[in-house]
Amino acid sequence: MSNPFAGWVWNGGTIAFFLISLVVVFAAVMLLQFRKVMYMALSIGLVFLGMAGLYILLNADFLAFAQILIYAGAITILMLFAVMLTRHDEVEDPPLRDPKKWLTALGCLALGAAMLWTIRNTPWSSPPAQPPWPVQKNVAAIAETLFTGYAVPFELVSVLLTVALVGAVILARKEG
Amino acid sequence: MAPVGSFLALAAVLFCIGLYGALTKRNIIIVLLSVELMLNAANLNLAAFARMGIAPGIAGQIFGLFSMTVAAAEVAVGLAILIALYRNRNSTDVRDMDLMKW
Amino acid sequence: MIGYAWLVPVFPLVAYVVLLAAGRKVQEGFAAALGTLAAAASFILSLSIWIALLQGGPQPPYLWPWLTFGPEPSQTWYVGFEVNALNAVMLVVVSFISTLVLLFSRGYMRGDPRFGVFYQYLLLFVFSMLGLVLSPNLLQLYIFWELVGLCSYLLVGFWYFKPEAAAAAKKAFVVTRLGDLGLLAGMILLYLATGTFDYEGIFQAVQTGALRIERPDPAVLTTVAALLIFLGAVGKSAQFPLHVWLPDAMEGPTPVSALIHAATMVAAGVYLVARTFPLFAASPAALEVVAYIGGTTAILGAAIGLTQRDIKRVIAYSTISQLGYMMMALGVAAYSAAVFHLFTHAFFKALLFLAAGSVIHAVETQDLFRMGGLWKRMPITAWTFLFGALALSGIPPFAGFWSKDEILAATLESGHGFLFFLGMAAAFFTAFYIFRVFFLVFAGRYRGERVPRENGWVMTLPLAILAIMALVAGFFNSPVGDYAMARFLGEVPGTREAGTGAGTMVLSTLVGLAGAGLAWLMYGKGTLSPERWSLALSPLYRLSYHKFYLDELYRAVIVRPFAALARGFDWADRVIVDGLVDLAGEGTRAVASGLRRLQTGQVQTYGLIALLGLAALIFVSLSLLGGVRL
Numbered sequence: 077m078s079n080p081f082a083g084w085v086w087n088g089g090t091i092a093f094f095l096i097s098l099v100v101v102f103a104a105v106m107l108l109q110f111r112k113v114m115y116m117a118l119s120i121g122l123v124f125l126g127m128a129g130l131y132i133l134l135n136a137d138f139l140a141f142a143q144i145l146i147y148a149g150a151i152t153i154l155m156l157f158a159v160m161l162t163r164h165d166e167v168e169d170p171p172l173r174d175p176k177k178w179l180t181a182l183g184c185l186a187l188g189a190a191m192l193w194t195i196r197n198t199p200w201s202s203p204p205a206q207p208p209w210p211v212q213k214n215v216a217a218i219a220e221t222l223f224t225g226y227a228v229p230f231e232l233v234s235v236l237l238t239v240a241l242v243g244a245v246i247l248a249r250k251e252g
Numbered sequence: 253m254a255p256v257g258s259f260l261a262l263a264a265v266l267f268c269i270g271l272y273g274a275l276t277k278r279n280i281i282i283v284l285l286s287v288e289l290m291l292n293a294a295n296l297n298l299a300a301f302a303r304m305g306i307a308p309g310i311a312g313q314i315f316g317l318f319s320m321t322v323a324a325a326e327v328a329v330g331l332a333i334l335i336a337l338y339r340n341r342n343s344t345d346v347r348d349m350d351l352m353k354w
Numbered sequence: 355m356i357g358y359a360w361l362v363p364v365f366p367l368v369a370y371v372v373l374l375a376a377g378r379k380v381q382e383g384f385a386a387a388l389g390t391l392a393a394a395a396s397f398i399l400s401l402s403i404w405i406a407l408l409q410g411g412p413q414p415p416y417l418w419p420w421l422t423f424g425p426e427p428s429q430t431w432y433v434g435f436e437v438n439a440l441n442a443v444m445l446v447v448v449s450f451i452s453t454l455v456l457l458f459s460r461g462y463m464r465g466d467p468r469f470g471v472f473y474q475y476l477l478l479f480v481f482s483m484l485g486l487v488l489s490p491n492l493l494q495l496y497i498f499w500e501l502v503g504l505c506s507y508l509l510v511g512f513w514y515f516k517p518e519a520a521a522a523a524k525k526a527f528v529v530t531r532l533g534d535l536g537l538l539a540g541m542i543l544l545y546l547a548t549g550t551f552d553y554e555g556i557f558q559a560v561q562t563g564a565l566r567i568e569r570p571d572p573a574v575l576t577t578v579a580a581l582l583i584f585l586g587a588v589g590k591s592a593q594f595p596l597h598v599w600l601p602d603a604m605e606g607p608t609p610v611s612a613l614i615h616a617a618t619m620v621a622a623g624v625y626l627v628a629r630t631f632p633l634f635a636a637s638p639a640a641l642e643v644v645a646y647i648g649g650t651t652a653i654l655g656a657a658i659g660l661t662q663r664d665i666k667r668v669i670a671y672s673t674i675s676q677l678g679y680m681m682m683a684l685g686v687a688a689y690s691a692a693v694f695h696l697f698t699h700a701f702f703k704a705l706l707f708l709a710a711g712s713v714i715h716a717v718e719t720q721d722l723f724r725m726g727g728l729w730k731r732m733p734i735t736a737w738t739f740l741f742g743a744l745a746l747s748g749i750p751p752f753a754g755f756w757s758k759d760e761i762l763a764a765t766l767e768s769g770h771g772f773l774f775f776l777g778m779a780a781a782f783f784t785a786f787y788i789f790r791v792f793f794l795v796f797a798g799r800y801r802g803e804r805v806p807r808e809n810g811w812v813m814t815l816p817l818a819i820l821a822i823m824a825l826v827a828g829f830f831n832s833p834v835g836d837y838a839m840a841r842f843l844g845e846v847p848g849t850r851e852a853g854t855g856a857g858t859m860v861l862s863t864l865v866g867l868a869g870a871g872l873a874w875l876m877y878g879k880g881t882l883s884p885e886r887w888s889l890a891l892s893p894l895y896r897l898s899y900h901k902f903y904l905d906e907l908y909r910a911v912i913v914r915p916f917a918a919l920a921r922g923f924d925w926a927d928r929v930i931v932d933g934l935v936d937l938a939g940e941g942t943r944a945v946a947s948g949l950r951r952l953q954t955g956q957v958q959t960y961g962l963i964a965l966l967g968l969a970a971l972i973f974v975s976l977s978l979l980g981g982v983r984l
Contacts, residue, residue, distance in 0.1 A: 101269075107273065107289070113279055116285060120285045123266075127292050127295070130259070131299050133254070134259070134303040136299045138313065139316050143320070146320050146321075147323075151288060151324065158284075158334055158335070161338075162335075162344050177276050180272060180276050185268070186973075187968065190973065191260075191268075192261055196261075200255060200257055203253050203255060207308070208308040208310070209309075217310045218310060218314060221310050221314055222317070225311075229318060233321045236325055247336050248331075248335045248336060250339070274958075283958075351955060
């Protein structure tokens with residue numbers, strides 16, 4: 077673990093990854109640091125957008141597209157709705173000297189350290205230069221796999237979405 | 253191209269941040285947001301392995317898509333529960349939601 | 355015909371189940387009619403079986419394998435039924451008396467809120483008793499043996515709201531249980547020794563001495579087994595020293611006393627000894643014990659009966675005494691005489707009980723000194739009671755004369771002079787006490803308050819039928835009837851031909867007349883003052899009145915120490931055992947109420963704990979896998 081950047085090549089991809097990572101981690105930390113709930117919701121939007129960038133770096137164009145649509149778009153907006161429907165001036169209480177908080181932080185750090193250590197000590201094969209699918213035909217490749225090999229899960233997911241829709245309506249409906 | 257370990261490390265960091273948020277934040281909306289963050293971190297792993305895992309392939313992205321769909325459903329139901337709770341208890345503080353006691 | 359013998363107990367069982375299903379609200383008339391008809395059907399079937407047996411001779415038992423747990427013949431247990439001369443007689447007696455008692459109860463129990471339940475119990479008893487008689491082996495007999503004991507308990511305690519009745523039921527159950535324990539032990543011993551529960555198999559093994567147990571030698575083993583079986587009979591048939599439950603059992607309704615505690619269940623002990631007679635015949639020592647226990651019981655019961663004030667208790671002691679006669683007869687190997695006495699005694703003792711029940715029903719007291727002068731008011735009851743009394747006293751030509759005479763003659767013949775003397779003395783006492791009852795109840799002036807009236811036909815008809823039987827039943831085995839019963843019962847190895855010498859006949863008649871005459875002088879004519887006599891014989895009188903203080907003795911020697919021991923165990927159970935249990939419970943609760951505070955209901959706390967656990971797991975597994983070297 078002497079040099080964390082051993083084997084690291086500075087080029088366009090890695091610089092982009094570095095920058096986006098910084099943004100994402102910054103936004104994630106800010107998510108926890110902001111007081112106003114509204115800002116928090118906006119900062120997670122930023123995280124989602126950064127994620128989409130990372131997907132593009134990974135040659136997952138369709139995934140990035142879906143990420144922007146579903147997460148950065150729908151879910152963030154939904155969260156904002158929820159914030160405004162409850163108390164949109166909601167302010168998170170100032171942090172207390174809560175031992176539980178420290179314990180949680182310790183646990184998270186330990187977990188993260190374990191994961192990072194494992195990642196570090198796992199011999200990864202060097203990444204292939206080209207993705208295992210035609211770069212320009214990512215959507216077509218996904219569609220083909222999805223509708224041939226994964227047709228049944230796909231249908232099941234559509235059922236799940238329907239159930240979630242109905243369930244959400246019933247749960248959120250005013251009683252009486 | 254950044255090596256796979258970098259993506260995984262980023263995902264691990266995001267996951268831990270999300271975990272910390274989910275376990276410490278008082279506002280239930282933020283808890284939900286933190287959970288979404290954790291889900292995203294997992295998704296990033298899927299995408300990274302799809303591109304340059306031990307057995308790279310398009311299936312990883314498909315998994316990611318499914319995971320997103322499930323996350324969307326989860327958010328919809330979660331928010332509906334949140335609204336119902338807020339209507340009943342007039343609060344979004346998770347500490348008020350202790351019906352699991354005894 | 356004999357193949358249908360299993361139907362005999364089935365009739366009352368069906369009636370029992372029907373009444374059980376009908377519940378408590380059943381109409382009195384329906385319950386009584388159903389019960390009586392079921393018993394009557396059993397009686398008719400028993401009678402035809404008897405006739406079939408007379409014509410066709412004995413048949414082997416009908417057996418079905420019940421439990422098979424190995425290849426050996428001894429590892430299969432059988433159930434079934436058998437009909438032989440002895441139990442054919444028993445079947446007829448039991449079903450006949452049952453029919454009459456079930457009819458009589460219609461009047462006696464009229465208006466009781468648990469009328470239907472009473473008939474249920476009675477029918478269950480009739481079923482059990484018939485099943486007991488039909489059993490082809492000891493195991494099945496034991497099952498029914500316990501069932502009749504249960505019915506006796508239920509019926510003695512039928513008026514359980516009376517504390518005396520509840521205590522009497524308990525006493526009856528516990529005391530007979532002592533005997534049952536002996537029967538069980540004897541049964542197991544015989545099974546171990548012979549490998550079978552079947553009567554014939556046991557007899558063969560015992561007679562040939564081919565036992566599976568080496569030590570002690572067969573003679574001792576046979577004696578021990580016979581005495582254990584006899585212990586069961588002692589309990590059931592209320593023989594000294596386990597006779598104490600029977601007088602107390604008189605707390606039950608009088609029809610119960612007539613059926614169970616006079617005619618049938620108490621005779622089951624005699625039946626058991628008679629049925630297993632070859633076993634006893636193989637052991638002279640056991641026979642001697644049976645004879646002396648029987649003789650002691652006969653004189654003891656009669657002596658106590660002399661002074662009791664309660665009409666039912668007098669008759670109960672009389673029953674004990676008569677059962678003693680039967681045992682004595684078996685002890686001197688007068689097999690047919692014993693069975694014959696069982697037969698006649700069933701009729702006249704049931705008659706006496708039912709007549710006493712009729713009196714009690716009319717005057718609503720059991721105290722002899724609050725009755726009197728009922729001869730005119732209750733003529734049928736009075737006449738039938740007189741018949742019963744004459745039969746019991748052994749006045750010719752009534753039934754009791756023939757059977758008792760045979761027993762006494764056989765005793766003398768077998769060389770038991772002392773037992774003969776005891777039997778004669780008991781006969782004198784018997785005549786005295788039963789005519790004391792007769793004169794106190796029916797002669798003189800009425801001393802009660804309630805105006806007594808003769809009861810209806812459902813009560814007097816059984817009395818009349820039984821009175822006829824008390825008169826004629828004796829001829830079956832008399833010189834007049836050419837000893838028909840002895841011939842019917844056939845040859846049982848080791849038994850004695852019962853003959854009646856003219857000498858004993860005259861002597862026993864004179865003794866009976868003397869006893870009755872003395873009673874007449876004391877309580878009928880009033881020439882002799884009973885009070886002065888009892889004062890003159892004060893110690894003896896008190897001994898008799900207090901039943902030789904046996905209850906007190908048992909209470910002091912057995913009941914008290916056991917009660918003290920039980921209290922000790924009770925204390926240990928409550929304080930130590932329960933304390934430990936409570937400690938476990940309270941400790942758990944204390945720990946739980948502490949741990950309960952961990953359950954805050956906060957999902958985030960739970961999540962934190964799960965996270966810490968996960969982290970710990972990861973580190974443990976990583977270090978175990980050799981990954982982490984800290």
